[in-house]
Amino acid sequence: MRFIKYIIVYLILLFVEKKFLDLISIKDVTPDIILIFVIIISLREERLRSTFIGFFAGLIQDAFTTAFFGLSALAKSIVGFWGNFFQQPKKKYTIAYYMMICLVLVSVHEFIYQVIQKMGSNIHFFSLILFYIIPKIMYTLVFAAIAYLIFGPAIWRARSTADRLI
Amino acid sequence: MLFHRNITPYRDYLILVILIICALIIISSNHNRQIEYFKISMVGFISAVQKELVAINDYLDLKEKNQQVQSENIRLALENSFMHEMALENQRLRELIGFKQQHEMQLIAAQVIGKGNREGIQSIVLDVGSQDSVTKNMPIVVADGLVGKIFQVGGDYSLGQILFDQNFRVSGKVQRSRVDGIIHWEKGDFCLLKEVPKRSDVLIDDWIITSGYGEIFPPGLRIGQVSEISELPNDLFMYINVKPAVDFEKLEEVFLIKSSKPTR
Numbered sequence: 295m296r297f298i299k300y301i302i303v304y305l306i307l308l309f310v311e312k313k314f315l316d317l318i319s320i321k322d323v324t325p326d327i328i329l330i331f332v333i334i335i336s337l338r339e340e341r342l343r344s345t346f347i348g349f350f351a352g353l354i355q356d357a358f359t360t361a362f363f364g365l366s367a368l369a370k371s372i373v374g375f376w377g378n379f380f381q382q383p384k385k386k387y388t389i390a391y392y393m394m395i396c397l398v399l400v401s402v403h404e405f406i407y408q409v410i411q412k413m414g415s416n417i418h419f420f421s422l423i424l425f426y427i428i429p430k431i432m433y434t435l436v437f438a439a440i441a442y443l444i445f446g447p448a449i450w451r452a453r454s455t456a457d458r459l460i
Numbered sequence: 461m462l463f464h465r466n467i468t469p470y471r472d473y474l475i476l477v478i479l480i481i482c483a484l485i486i487i488s489s490n491h492n493r494q495i496e497y498f499k500i501s502m503v504g505f506i507s508a509v510q511k512e513l514v515a516i517n518d519y520l521d522l523k524e525k526n527q528q529v530q531s532e533n534i535r536l537a538l539e540n541s542f543m544h545e546m547a548l549e550n551q552r553l554r555e556l557i558g559f560k561q562q563h564e565m566q567l568i569a570a571q572v573i574g575k576g577n578r579e580g581i582q583s584i585v586l587d588v589g590s591q592d593s594v595t596k597n598m599p600i601v602v603a604d605g606l607v608g609k610i611f612q613v614g615g616d617y618s619l620g621q622i623l624f625d626q627n628f629r630v631s632g633k634v635q636r637s638r639v640d641g642i643i644h645w646e647k648g649d650f651c652l653l654k655e656v657p658k659r660s661d662v663l664i665d666d667w668i669i670t671s672g673y674g675e676i677f678p679p680g681l682r683i684g685q686v687s688e689i690s691e692l693p694n695d696l697f698m699y700i701n702v703k704p705a706v707d708f709e710k711l712e713e714v715f716l717i718k719s720s721k722p723t724r
Contacts, residue, residue: 312585316575321648322582322624341472349479353486357502358576358619359583361627363495364486371479375472410487415626417646425647 300335304351307331312358323429325437326403328355332370333399334441336377337387348374361411369406373399389442396438400431500614503585508617566718568592570600572711573617582625584608584711589616597676599717605682605705606630606670607714620714623651623683623704632683632702633671637661640671643683643702651684653700658691660698668702678717 307327315324332351336344352370356363380395387395404427412422489495570592574585588594590613600607600620608622621628624645632643632653639660641653653668666686672679688701 312574312576342475345472345476345479349483352483354502357499358585362487363490363499364483367486368480368483371476371483375476412626415646 300347304328304331304354308354308358311355320433321429323433325434326400326430327437328352328366329370329373329400329403329434330396330438330441332374333377333396333438334445336374336399337381337392337395339378341375341378344374344378345371346374348372365407365410368410369403372406373403376402387442387446389439389446392442392446393435393439396435397431400434400438401427404430404434496612499619500612503612503619504614504617567601568594568598568716568718570594570618570714570716572714575711582622582708583611584620584622584714586610586618586620586714586716587616588716589614589618591616593718594618594716599677599681600714601681601717602706602711602714604707605684606677607706607708607711609676610716622708623706624708630677630683631671631673632668634660634662634686635667635669636663637666640673641668641700643668650687650701650703653686653702654697656698656700657696658698662686662689662698662700664689 311324311327315327318324328351332344332348335347338344339347349367349371352366352368353364355370356366359366377395377399380398382391408422408426408430412426417426486495568588570586570588572584573587576583576585584600584607586594586600594610594613596610596613598610600609600622606623608620608625608628610618611621612619623630623643626645628645630643631640633640634653637660639656639662641656643651644654645651653662656662664686668683668686670677670679670681670683682705684702684704686700687703688699690699692699
């Protein structure tokens with residue numbers, strides 16, 4: 295049942311990303327809401343599940359871009375795997391701790407994604423960090439904070455449910 | 461059994477490594493037919509949902525659109541009669557000078573039902589596909605100029621790669637001086653006209669058009685206007701910023717160039 299919910303939420307996010315996210319883009323930078331979804335999953339689920347969910351979430355997301363197909367799958371499966379290390383089974387996530395996790399995971403994701411995507415282009419590494427990676431991280435973090443403020447307690451409760459199931 | 465016991469603590473790591481290898485294999489075989497088929501299926505699913513929503517939206521805007529269409533119709537009718545006169549005059553003049561390179565374009569009208577927007581990766585979803593005779597690499601245009609080209613085709617939808625995509629290249633030339641270059645987007649609201657040697661005849665506000673050297677784009681389509689020119693001391697080429705002729709924020713209806721064959 296939980297996985298059906300994930301699929302529904304994922305499809306809604308995918309649709310929102312494709313249809314509405316360009317409306318709030320700032321200088322072509324848009325938040326990666328699918329990435330936030332994968333991070334939250336990694337905090338709720340066991341490692342193997344979150345790795346698989348990251349992989350397939352990324353793979354489907356890749357189908358709608360002209361970038362290398364499989365690149366998001368690669369970056370998001372690593373995020374799904376690594377995010378699991380930050381799980382706190384007996385504690386509630388504070389916003390500071392949650393944002394720190396998001397900062398680390400979004401940075402890892404963007405670094406892998408942008409470096410491979412821009413490989414071979416004549417964009418200087420410094421420009422890549424300054425104009426592509428940092429703006430994307432900042433904008434995604436804003437949405438991660440919004441997700442916490444709206445769904446924070448739900449994230450924590452669901453993780454407990456996952457603990458009982460494991 | 462022993463193998464199973466040894467592998468269990470590392471199971472998650474092993475799966476991660478397998479998934480990474482899978483992802484790398486997929487990345488390295490991006491032009492594989494199965495992968496293209498998968499991408500098309502995914503786009504088809506989303507575009508089917510988008511189509512329904514667009515239909516609802518269209519219905520709500522119907523009255524307003526009807527008025528707009530009526531006034532547009534009158535304007536176009538007047539323009540058409542004026543242009544018909546011009547075409548006849550043009551034909552007479554061409555016959556006089558023996559000009560034989562006129563091209564007639566067959567167009568397919570399409571509606572933009574979705575936009576992909578990530579830095580450097582820009583695409584649009586169109587409501588026409590192979591059922592409407594759309595094929596890969598068809599140029600996408602609007603009245604203002606070049607929008608991009610088709611890169612994925614499904615049954616009744618297709619995916620277009622637009623000018624603001626870092627993987628997109630088109631050979632262009634300065635309309636006034638016929639200087640050639642390559643149009644490429646890296647970031648921001650402007651494209652770059654690359655490979656133009658220093659001291660070439662390029663001025664601010666010059667129009668850049670497609671050169672027609674490749675097999676994809678017919679010559680003469682407007683790409684954009686030169687907005688900034690700069691030169692670096694140790695570089696052989698000029699840096700030319702081009703402001704695209706098309707407003708990509710407002711793309712709703714586009715046309716695909718089916719063929720661009722000589723008429724005479």
